[in-house]
Amino acid sequence: xxxxxxxxxxxxxxxxxxxxxxxxxxxxxxxxxxxxxxxxxxxxxxxxxxxxxxxxxxxxxxxxxxxxxxxxxxxxxxxxxxxxxxxxxxxxxxxxxxxxxxxxxxxxxxxxxxxxxxxxxxxxxxxxxxxxxxxxxxxxxxxxxxxxxxxxxxxxxxxxxxxxxxxxxxxxxxxxxxxxxxxxxxxxxxxxxxxxxxxxxxxxxxxxxxxxxx
Numbered sequence: 478x479x480x481x482x483x484x485x486x487x488x489x490x491x492x493x494x495x496x497x498x499x500x501x502x503x504x505x506x507x508x509x510x511x512x513x514x515x516x517x518x519x520x521x522x523x524x525x526x527x528x529x530x531x532x533x534x535x536x537x538x539x540x541x542x543x544x545x546x547x548x549x550x551x552x553x554x555x556x557x558x559x560x561x562x563x564x565x566x567x568x569x570x571x572x573x574x575x576x577x578x579x580x581x582x583x584x585x586x587x588x589x590x591x592x593x594x595x596x597x598x599x600x601x602x603x604x605x606x607x608x609x610x611x612x613x614x615x616x617x618x619x620x621x622x623x624x625x626x627x628x629x630x631x632x633x634x635x636x637x638x639x640x641x642x643x644x645x646x647x648x649x650x651x652x653x654x655x656x657x658x659x660x661x662x663x664x665x666x667x668x669x670x671x672x673x674x675x676x677x678x679x680x681x682x683x684x685x686x687x688x689x690x691x
Contacts, residue, residue, distance in 0.1 A: 481527025489583035490571040492519040495610035518613025521621040570602030
């Protein structure tokens, strides 16, 4: 398998670590929803770290297709700095997980991998892995190289149905809905889902970084 940035070993370390942090049916018996392994979230991290190996860089997708938007000079400068920081973090973090798992994180027993991830020395890298596992699993598939919509894209919640005739709310007293602002861009997955994902991610991140089994 070809990677933009990762070595083969780094990719396997990231894949196995993300699968423990955001497990799906393969890694957690009884789980019904896809996790980081099923979504191939490792590909998301690899494309982010290798974003500047293509032109335009793989930073901002142009809609739901495979094309990406060119960066302004200011954007390019800022993202180059950020991507280099992430490359260093992943290089050091994957090497650390290998050391904490007796030399080979990807091939270690699940108990050993869990122990390595829970080690206080891996706290910062674990948080980064969790964030990217969530983004890669539930974000737009285009950012992991799959332009076609997939099952792991969060759906937009349906709007509530209108009040039925004869309901306790009077249609005459109800205030008219405000007209939508012409300049406001819609949230990618709807306001409700965006807020839900933000709250869920914050809560789950506290559990992951706190080492709580619950």
